[in-house]
Every structure is written in structure tokens, then in C-alpha cells.
Amino acid sequence: MRNASKMIPVLALTAICLVGLTGCRDRYPHSMVWQPGDLHRSHGEPAEGGYYTDWDPYAAEIEVKPVTDVNPVRTQHVLVATVKDAEGMPLPQRRVEWIITDPSVGAFVEVDESGWRASRGHKVTNNYAITHTNTGPHVLTRGNDDPSDDVVLETGQSWAVITSAVEGTTHVVAYAPGIYNWDKHKVFVTKHWYDVTYKLPPDAVNRIGAPHTLTTMVMTHSDGKPLAGYQVNYKILSGPAAMLEPGGGQTASVKTNASGQASVTLKQRTPTPGMNEVEVEIVKPAGQGKEPLHVHTGKAVKTWLAPGIAIRKTAPATAMVGQTFTYNIVVTSPGKVAANNVVVTDQLPEGIQYVDSSPKAAVSGSTLTWRLGSMAPGASKALTVNVKGNRTGEFVNPVYVKADDGLSDKSQAVTVIKQAKLALSKEGPAEALICDTITYTLKVTNTGDASATNVRIEDTLPDGMKTTDGRSSAAFAVQSLPAGQSRSATVKVRASRTGTFTNKASATGDGGLTADAMAKTIVRQPMLKVSKAGPSEQYVGRPGRYTITVENTGDAEARNTVLTDMLPNNMEFVSASGGGSLSGARITWSLGTIAAKASKQVTLSARATRIGAAVNRVMVEAYCTEASAQMTTNVKGIPAILLETVDVADPIEVGANTTYVITVTNQGSAVGTNIKIVCILPAQQDYVSATGPTSASVDGKTVTFASLASLAPKAQTTYRVVAKGTESGDARFKVQLTSDQLTVPVDETESTNIYE
Numbered sequence: 001m002r003n004a005s006k007m008i009p010v011l012a013l014t015a016i017c018l019v020g021l022t023g024c025r026d027r028y029p030h031s032m033v034w035q036p037g038d039l040h041r042s043h044g045e046p047a048e049g050g051y052y053t054d055w056d057p058y059a060a061e062i063e064v065k066p067v068t069d070v071n072p073v074r075t076q077h078v079l080v081a082t083v084k085d086a087e088g089m090p091l092p093q094r095r096v097e098w099i100i101t102d103p104s105v106g107a108f109v110e111v112d113e114s115g116w117r118a119s120r121g122h123k124v125t126n127n128y129a130i131t132h133t134n135t136g137p138h139v140l141t142r143g144n145d146d147p148s149d150d151v152v153l154e155t156g157q158s159w160a161v162i163t164s165a166v167e168g169t170t171h172v173v174a175y176a177p178g179i180y181n182w183d184k185h186k187v188f189v190t191k192h193w194y195d196v197t198y199k200l201p202p203d204a205v206n207r208i209g210a211p212h213t214l215t216t217m218v219m220t221h222s223d224g225k226p227l228a229g230y231q232v233n234y235k236i237l238s239g240p241a242a243m244l245e246p247g248g249g250q251t252a253s254v255k256t257n258a259s260g261q262a263s264v265t266l267k268q269r270t271p272t273p274g275m276n277e278v279e280v281e282i283v284k285p286a287g288q289g290k291e292p293l294h295v296h297t298g299k300a301v302k303t304w305l306a307p308g309i310a311i312r313k314t315a316p317a318t319a320m321v322g323q324t325f326t327y328n329i330v331v332t333s334p335g336k337v338a339a340n341n342v343v344v345t346d347q348l349p350e351g352i353q354y355v356d357s358s359p360k361a362a363v364s365g366s367t368l369t370w371r372l373g374s375m376a377p378g379a380s381k382a383l384t385v386n387v388k389g390n391r392t393g394e395f396v397n398p399v400y401v402k403a404d405d406g407l408s409d410k411s412q413a414v415t416v417i418k419q420a421k422l423a424l425s426k427e428g429p430a431e432a433l434i435c436d437t438i439t440y441t442l443k444v445t446n447t448g449d450a451s452a453t454n455v456r457i458e459d460t461l462p463d464g465m466k467t468t469d470g471r472s473s474a475a476f477a478v479q480s481l482p483a484g485q486s487r488s489a490t491v492k493v494r495a496s497r498t499g500t501f502t503n504k505a506s507a508t509g510d511g512g513l514t515a516d517a518m519a520k521t522i523v524r525q526p527m528l529k530v531s532k533a534g535p536s537e538q539y540v541g542r543p544g545r546y547t548i549t550v551e552n553t554g555d556a557e558a559r560n561t562v563l564t565d566m567l568p569n570n571m572e573f574v575s576a577s578g579g580g581s582l583s584g585a586r587i588t589w590s591l592g593t594i595a596a597k598a599s600k601q602v603t604l605s606a607r608a609t610r611i612g613a614a615v616n617r618v619m620v621e622a623y624c625t626e627a628s629a630q631m632t633t634n635v636k637g638i639p640a641i642l643l644e645t646v647d648v649a650d651p652i653e654v655g656a657n658t659t660y661v662i663t664v665t666n667q668g669s670a671v672g673t674n675i676k677i678v679c680i681l682p683a684q685q686d687y688v689s690a691t692g693p694t695s696a697s698v699d700g701k702t703v704t705f706a707s708l709a710s711l712a713p714k715a716q717t718t719y720r721v722v723a724k725g726t727e728s729g730d731a732r733f734k735v736q737l738t739s740d741q742l743t744v745p746v747d748e749t750e751s752t753n754i755y756e
Helices: 004-018
Strands: 061-065 068-072 076-084 095-100 107-111 122-125 128-132 138-140 151-153 157-163 168-175 186-194 197-199 204-207 212-219 231-238 242-245 251-255 261-268 274-284 293-305 310-314 318-320 324-332 339-347 352-358 362-364 367-375 380-389 393-403 407-418 422-427 431-433 438-446 452-460 465-467 473-481 486-495 499-509 513-524 528-533 537-539 543-552 558-566 571-576 581-583 586-594 599-608 612-622 625-636 641-647 657-666 672-680 685-691 696-699 702-705 708-711 716-725 729-738 746-755
Touching: 061 168, 061 186, 068 293, 076 095, 076 151, 076 168, 076 186, 095 107, 095 157, 107 122, 107 128, 128 157, 151 157, 157 168, 186 293, 212 231, 212 274, 212 293, 231 242, 231 261, 242 251, 251 261, 310 393, 318 452, 324 339, 324 367, 324 393, 324 407, 367 380, 422 452, 422 499, 438 452, 438 473, 438 499, 438 513, 452 486, 473 486, 528 558, 528 612, 528 625, 543 558, 543 586, 543 612, 543 625, 558 599, 571 581, 571 586, 586 599, 641 729, 641 746, 657 672, 657 708, 657 729, 657 746, 672 716, 685 696, 685 702, 716 729
Parallel strands: 068 186, 204 293, 310 407, 318 407, 422 513, 431 513, 537 625
Antiparallel strands: 061 076, 076 157, 095 128, 095 168, 107 157, 122 128, 138 151, 168 186, 197 212, 212 261, 231 251, 231 274, 242 261, 274 293, 310 324, 324 380, 339 367, 339 393, 352 380, 362 367, 393 407, 422 438, 438 486, 452 473, 452 499, 465 486, 499 513, 528 543, 543 599, 558 586, 558 612, 571 599, 581 586, 612 625, 641 657, 657 716, 672 702, 672 708, 672 729, 685 716, 696 702, 729 746
């Protein structure tokens, strides 16, 4: 009762599938009506009433292969079952039950365990198993490396493996419970097990007319011992007329001897090429009340071969007078048996002169002979004959081959001997610049009446010239050049120096054909030189005038000449002559063409903006030449030191302090160095303190500050001296400044009124 609650929806779903729900064809009803859960080693059953209706309407037939077979004992045999629908299409997920009936030998050793949970295949006992057809293809490899014994399973198939340790027969019933038709839901399989194995006669190939022995070996499978007394029946099935000995007929029966062998001799009635198929049947002898049993029927193939001979001769269709050309001769033995006493004869026609041959022929006048002896089956032999044509015309050259057994063949080659003539022209520029790529055009023409073969143009360059890829020569293979036709090629070269170059080329072809041509080119070179003149020293803020001269010292004009001047970063542009234009810090002049040995000049004005070396580089470029120069202007600055002194409190009474502020300013354009301040107090004052960028020392009324190493242009520094009034009067505080740039000291006085 525990499954009762689940049965109603399952039956409902089954009913829906039976009226055509998509996908039910590929679902076996047991997957819905048989008990769910883990695998149960029991007989699954359809739901109540299932066996009284066609509860799997798709399943129509079960097929098992093989139905009958013979195997040696102690081997395994695979049975493959296929469940099909009415159209013969395989069905997946269909249950198959395997039953070994009594009396039988053998047992199940393995079955298809495809499926899940309750529907998974399994071996219930050694005589009963359940499997389900697969949902996809599989391969049983038998666990070895031999693919020939693999079993390929398709969708809708399942399998079981049986074996037997003893001789006898296994009877298997393969049952598909989902098939409603009782006449089609089971298949009866018979498997015979014998402790017998055998070796059939191997296929063989022999020369026609040679007798051939066919031997079959029979032995036990378990330990390989020979089996005597087994009857082996031979029968000629097809092929040329032949007979079997003993007996001389189309059939012969022989029993195996103590070595397990049964032999007959196959003979041809008339030596004829062809193939005999011989059937071989092995029958186990009767014994212990049993009839003789068929063990195996196989086949052996005997091929009879006749020798063959063939020859083929080739030669060029055309050749020129005096040109060496080759006849190629190939002799073949196309059979699978040897051709004996092979002799080749070549009769050269008049007008064809023998040069040499390989292998060397026996020469008698214009007749060439080779004795090749025996040629193995499938072998070939190549012969070459080199000849020359002494005159024009068409020459037919036949070659013959003969061998034993009346074999012979013939081949011939036709060559037309003609004459050809070559003419060569070479064209190039009369003048060029050294940086130009110079192109020479070579044209070879066949002015004769025959094709020129193996035509080749070679151009050997003179010293100082090389091809654009760095070679000293160029070569072009024209191969065949028909009469009246031309071929052209180009050579691109560069010169490494100036001068006059004479370039000679030649053309050659088979038969001693030659032709020459030459071209002359003068190579020139423009050579620019640039110089810049101007002030070597210049003060910050002042303009300087510079003159740039461009000269062409070469022997060719300098075309598209462009002059550029890159101002250094401490110079700024003021003006330029000759149409010079400014872009950033670059001034550019387009000078056009400068003739050989001519020159052009421009001027430039630039203002110095900062102290330091102004390195100015000028460059000129034209087609095939360039030059550059540079000059350095030392930009200087002028230091101008300003000294100012003020008293903070004025007047003061006796006993009071006042502070003198001393300010030093570099108003110039150069750095001031070693700046030194010295202060002298009047008699009415005493020293109190002093501060500044450097330390101060006091000697009586004199206050001296240590030298200040440098003061940059526009920079400023401050000193402070504090003094105390000691008596009334007009006190005069004096300051003196010296530096490396001052030739005389700078003095400054500040007056302070002291009262009581």
C-alpha cells in the first residue's frame, strides 16, 4: 500500500503518453509505473492491467544477433538485442530479459548495466539478467588494444555476454516484455561451444602453372594440442580451371593427421592468370552418440600470376642542332612474378649522333643493346641515352624489349630538330645621380625559326655598381623562347661612386647560342657644403647677426635645396633674409636648385635671452646630398649691484637703540659673486647685534659680514645691524660693499640724530 498514493498520477501520465504526448516514444513505460527508488534485484512488473493492454504501443519487435554461432570454450560471446518500433526504428529505454534455459551449458558473465536506479540493468543470477536499451551509442572494447573485436552499440540496443568452460550448447531466450505481440517479443539463441580452434590456409600468390598446397590446422583451444580425425572439406568456388589432389576434382575431403593437419594440392589444368577461391569447411567427427558437427566454414584465395614486360621511351618534342638531349627509357615488370632474359634494343635514326648512355649500352653502329637479365615483380629499370641532332628535321626513334614466355613491347619517341638565334639589347639612362636607382632593361629576342631552350640572361655589373639587394651580378632564366618572341627583364642598380660605367650583359641558350649588349651611364653627384658666421660673444638682450653660406662643390645640380637653422633655447628670432620662415625655433629657407660649383647666402638676426653657450646647428638638404654645420656663441650677462641702507628709528635719545637695514639687490643680468658687506659705526654709537645671510664679526666700531658666494640676477638679500646711542649729535653710519664684479667698492652712509 505504500506505493498506492503514487500509482494514480503515474497511471495518468502513462495514459497521456499513450495518446501521443511528445517524447513518450523515447520513454519506456516502466520508468513511470515500476517501483522507484534504489536498485532492486527483483523482477520489475508493469502496473495492474499492464499485461492485458498494449502498455508500450511503440515497441513492436526484438532482434538478437547472432542467433546461432560457434565459439571455442573459455571464450566470451556478446549477444546484442535491438528493440524496434513498427517501422524498424530502434527504441531506447526498453527492458530486455535474458534467460538461459535448461539443459544448457555456460552462464552470463556480464550484462548491459545502463540506466538509473530501479531501471538500471543487472544480472539477477548466472542464468537470468535484465537490461535496458541504450539512449545513445557506445563501444565495448573488450578491455584490450585490438579494435577489430570491438562491439559498436547504437541507440535502442542492449547486450549480454555468455561463456562456457566446457563443450556443449547454450540456449538463450531474449525477451522484451513491452512488446504486446507474443510472436515477436522473444528470440531464441543457440550457441555451440567446442574446445576447438583452427588455422585456415593463408591466401597465396604463385606463378601460373605452379602447384600449391593448402593446409588447414585443427587444435584444442584450451591448450593448443593437435586434433586428429577432424574432416576438412575443400571446394573450388571460382577462378580459372583447376583441380584438387587427391581426387583431381573440384572438391576434396581430408582428415586431420596426428599433427592436426589436413592438406590438399591445388593445380591449374592450363597455366592461366587469375584467382581461385577455395571454400574450407571444418567438421567435428561423430562420437558418443552425437552426429558430426559443423565447426567453421572459411575461405582461402589463391592468385595465379603471369610475368609481364613493358617499355616506355620519352624525349623532348624539340631540340636544336648541336644541342645534347636525352632519351629516357623505362622498362617495367608489371606482374608479381619475375620476367626473365630481358633484352632492350634501341635503333638510332640517321642524323642523331650517340653521345653516351647510362647504364652503358653495347654499341654496334647506330644500334644500342642492354641485357637486363631477370626483373623482379614490380621492378623497373631506367635507361638514358644522350644524343645530338646533326641536322634539322623530324626523327622517330623506336625502342624494343623482349623476354622469356614470348613477352615483348615497343615504344618510340619523336623529336624535331630546329635552329634558333638570340639577339640581346640593353637600355639605361645616359646620366644619373649617385643616389638614383638606375634601371636597365634587358630584352632577348629569338630571331631564329626554332624555340630556344634554357635561355639565360646574365648581367655582370662593373666595379662600383651593385644591385639594390647588394649583388654584383643579376641572372634571369627565360627557359623556352619560341621563334620570333622576346622576353624582357629589368635590373635595378646603385652606384657607390661617381664616374662613367660601361655595363655589359650576355644571353645564352642550348646549342651554344650567345648574344651580347652593353649600356653606358655617367654617374654624377651634387655635394653641398654649409657654413655659418656670426659673433662669438653676445650679451643678454642684444641681437646678433649671422651669415649662412651654402655651396655646391659637386658636379651635378642640387635640386630642391632646403636650409634649416634650429635656434638654441637661449636665442630668439628677430629677422631673416631670403624668405626665411619661422616655425617654433626652426627657420627654413627654400633655396631651390643650386648649380654645380655655385653658392647661395642668407642672413639671420637673433637676440640672446639667457647667459650660457648658444650652440646653433644649421642643416641643408637637397636631392642626393646634405650637409650641416654649427657654431657656438657665448652669451654673457652684466651684474649691477644696488646698495641701500636705512635706519628704522630716527631720531633717538641717548641710551636708545636703532636698527640699520642694509639691502643688496642684483639689478643686472649676471650673477654677482663674493659679495662682502663692512659696516663702520660712528663715535656716538656702540655695537649691539647683527644678522644677515652670512655670519658677522665685530672689531671695535667695525662690523664685517662674511662674503656671500653668489647673488642671482634680480635677486635681493638683507643685513641688519643694531646700534645704541651713547651721546647726542649727528651720527653717520657707513656701509661698504665689494664683489668680484666691482672694480671699486660701493659706499653708503645713513645719518641718525641722537638727542638727550
